[in-house]
Amino acid sequence: MGMSPAKMHEAILKNLPEKTGKTMEEWRKIIQASGLTQHQAILGWLKQEYHLTTGYAQMIAFQYRQAFDYYQKPLAEIISDQYSGEKSGLRPIFDRLAGLAQTLGSDIEIGGRKTYVAFSRTRQFAIIQPSTKDRIDLGLVLPANTAISRLKPAGSFGSGRITHKVSIKSLSEVDEEIAAFLKSAYLLAAKEK
Numbered sequence: 501m502g503m504s505p506a507k508m509h510e511a512i513l514k515n516l517p518e519k520t521g522k523t524m525e526e527w528r529k530i531i532q533a534s535g536l537t538q539h540q541a542i543l544g545w546l547k548q549e550y551h552l553t554t555g556y557a558q559m560i561a562f563q564y565r566q567a568f569d570y571y572q573k574p575l576a577e578i579i580s581d582q583y584s585g586e587k588s589g590l591r592p593i594f595d596r597l598a599g600l601a602q603t604l605g606s607d608i609e610i611g612g613r614k615t616y617v618a619f620s621r622t623r624q625f626a627i628i629q630p631s632t633k634d635r636i637d638l639g640l641v642l643p644a645n646t647a648i649s650r651l652k653p654a655g656s657f658g659s660g661r662i663t664h665k666v667s668i669k670s671l672s673e674v675d676e677e678i679a680a681f682l683k684s685a686y687l688l689a690a691k692e693k
Contacts, residue, residue: 639658
């Protein structure tokens with residue numbers, strides 16, 4: 501049996517850094533700086549300027565256009581959307597996690613996505629996602645050999661860079677260990693080029 505379209509899409513996104521030299525987040529910034537907004541214009545430009553194959557250029561242009569309108573929203577509005585309705589009770593957990601991440605350094609960039617908020621310095625190091633009405637998943641980029649009982653392999657969670665995740669259901673679970681995980685991911689992001 502062949503790969504499903506969803507799995508194929510996931511595989512292409514995961515392989516973007518290896519195949520194109522950049523993550524989707526890096527491509528998003530490049531396209532945004534170009535000022536291009538139309539799918540065909542972005543597609544042609546990526547093929548001409550970056551010599552991408554049609555498949556990768558198509559995927560990058562599609563991902564960018566799919567998120568384009570969403571990225572135009574202010575971060576506060578994106579976060580409000582994520583923590584509205586049945587997920588509103590998770591907002592205090594998000595606020596505490598985001599606060600911990602922001603205390604790590606003045607070089608942190610925060611970006612809203614449709615389903616999560618990303619934290620980056622040179623590279624993305626963490627994401628916070630309200631995965632269910634009673635659970636937030638904190639995704640982190642940590643060394644592959646990191647094995648702590650609360651941390652689980654990320655699988656396909658997040659942006660493709662995320663290596664580990666931990667599920668959090670209450671404010672009391674945002675403890676010193678979580679703060680240490682965030683700090684480790686933050687420090688590792690500075691070492692990556």
